[in-house]
Amino acid sequence: MGLKREGDSLVNEGQDTMIAFLARPTGRAGVDRVLREIVLGLVNGRYRSGEKLNANKIAKEVDVGLVPVREALHLLAGQGVIDLLPQKGARVKGLSRSETEEWHEVFRVLTLIGIRKAARLLREQPDLQAQLAQTRAVMDRLPSEKSNAGILTAILEFHRSINAFCKSEILDEASRRLQVVHWISFVAQYASLVPHRIAIMENYLRLVDALARGDADSAVAAYNYECAFISALIRGEQPDTMSDWIRVTPF
Template sequence: MQLVHRTLMDSLDEGTLEPGQRIKAAELAKRLGLSRAPVREALHVLAGQGLVELLPDKGAVMRRLTLEDLIQIYEVSGAVAKVAVVAAARRIHEGDNRERVAAAIAKIRATEHAPPSHRFYFALNDLHYLLNEIGEKPYVDYLMGVLNIEYWNRFLADTIDLKASIPGYIANYVRLADAVLAGDWRAAGAIMESHVEWSISLLEGSQRR
């Protein structure tokens, strides 16, 4: 299933697959060197996770995310991410956790002048995955996977004016990291909530443009 998911994401980046387009299981199986059965099984699993839609007349197609979908995923993923953010702040003084978080936020800062794309969000994701690990919250990783965060990232990049918004993202994440590094779990949780509200306002603003 992970191999099929990764291949679909690569196809989106290559421009050979678009949201709403039919996924040809036979061609996908040939590309992966697999039989059709495991590919079809993977597509059914991905359909259950909301990445793919199974339509009677078309078979499997990449699901289009609406603006309301994007907002709801932000609401859910933000609440889930806050759990790990708070837990990580409580454990920041253990081992080399401070150094690891500092390195992750330095990576985010370094993206400010890179060409804006959905890959910017991957640096943010890396920080969250690190905080999940530090906070020992593996189910947060699991839920982020179920929400198809990487696919969602691609829609965010196409919906939000990312070039104008990246400085705001970085400022929010620097504040978040500072609170985590200080071990201030209450502030870290509040900043996560504030960031989600700000991000949703960007999406709502995109609708009015």
């Protein structure tokens, strides 16, 4: 089965929670197993832009009947992730480099809501520092990541953790409605993340340090810098972290 491949960087303890963050489980075991397979396939690059999803093949890999597969495909089509085809199959929707960058900018605006709220909570409730330390630990594995998918998974887990920290199901739901599972897979295709994984980690750690101080302004500035860094990589640039290359849109 594709999602159990040895060495797959997406196989980790936080995986199921991350998938729930991207595509809400239906409560029907067969459908949820199919959603899990397709979501992982999108994020780790197994399913790429324009690729046809064969319902029979997915059913065999996940060991379910065709009915759960078709239901899962209809759910993802409703989210705008795939297009249904006349012969009961489906195709992954494509996104251009510029469209992917625009989706990333929308995600920045959404996730800043959680970051601001987290800073306020930490300023008002110092006993939450231990929980923040767990969120920080998500980024500690980046130096050993060898794939874009693994880095993106850590980023998504970080923001899922921030949303949980804020006890904000609304932010999780908004992320699902913004088709994160779809456009994030194109970041992995367009951006060369692995050579910059240390810089990405350092950017996020600066964000966490600001959160730990309860400093919302510094946290927002650090996160805007990180998002501008990722956007540059999506555009195909190779930013020099030692130079003043960054262009940050005020927010």
